[in-house]
Amino acid sequence: MPLSQPKVLIDRNRISQTVQDLGKKISGAYDGENLVAICILKGAFMFLADLIRCLTIPMKIDFIRLASYGSEQISSQNVRITKDIEVSIEGKDVLIVEDIVDTGLTLAFLRERLSTHRPKSIKICALLNKPSRREVDVPLDFVGFEIEDRFVVGYGLDFDEGYRGLPDICYLEEATP
Ligand code: IMP
Ligand code: MG
Numbered sequence: 493m494p495l496s497q498p499k500v501l502i503d504r505n506r507i508s509q510t511v512q513d514l515g516k517k518i519s520g521a522y523d524g525e526n527l528v529a530i531c532i533l534k535g536a537f538m539f540l541a542d543l544i545r546c547l548t549i550p551m552k553i554d555f556i557r558l559a560s561y562g563s564e565q566i567s568s569q570n571v572r573i574t575k576d577i578e579v580s581i582e583g584k585d586v587l588i589v590e591d592i593v594d595t596g597l598t599l600a601f602l603r604e605r606l607s608t609h610r611p612k613s614i615k616i617c618a619l620l621n622k623p624s625r626r627e628v629d630v631p632l633d634f635v636g637f638e639i640e641d642r643f644v645v646g647y648g649l650d651f652d653e654g655y656r657g658l659p660d661i662c663y664l665e666e667a668t669p
Contacts, residue, residue: 498662515546524549
């Protein structure tokens with residue numbers, strides 16, 4: 493399917509403002525003793541990097557990589573871990589940092605999986621939310637932007653591993669011939 497040039501949906505200034513706001517909210521929501529932010533690779537790496545610089549409380553970070561089979565646009569139900577966390581989260585306040593919530597299957601799986609490590613709490617921070625696509629209910633504690641059902645790239649998000657370095661959140665659509 494030929495795709496159009498990426499078009500800006502949310503520009504870098506709006507992203508920056510919203511990330512600062514999220515940083516304030518998150519800093520106020522924890523006592524600052526126990527926080528471990530877990531970034532879902534690869535898409536959330538840029539968001540995590542900006543977000544933790546807006547936190548005024550100490551925290552540790554870790555990374556987890558989840559994969560659903562195939563590189564097509566449609567999320568698969570077959571989620572698996574390809575790189576697990578390395579920091580202990582037992583008794584800790586876990587904040588999952590995700591780029592975008594679509595069907596919710598990835599986060600539902602991860603929440604369940606992380607809860608087996610017996611953390612004190614698990615909250616979710618997602619930069620983007622596409623509520624119209626939800627298949628399973630998953631509680632989102634901090635959300636940057638709600639967007640319509642569009643395929644977005646940039647600011648860490650990819651299509652077939654491309655576009656991650658775009659500084660704005662852009663959308664792709666089928667090119668008109
Ligand atoms: P879910 O399990 O359907 O909620 O899928 C979430 C994952 O699908 C995200 O972490 C992204 O990796 C990917 N994804 C969903 N929608 C988009 C999109 O519009 N652009 C890029 N990746 C997306
Ligand atoms: Mg992702």
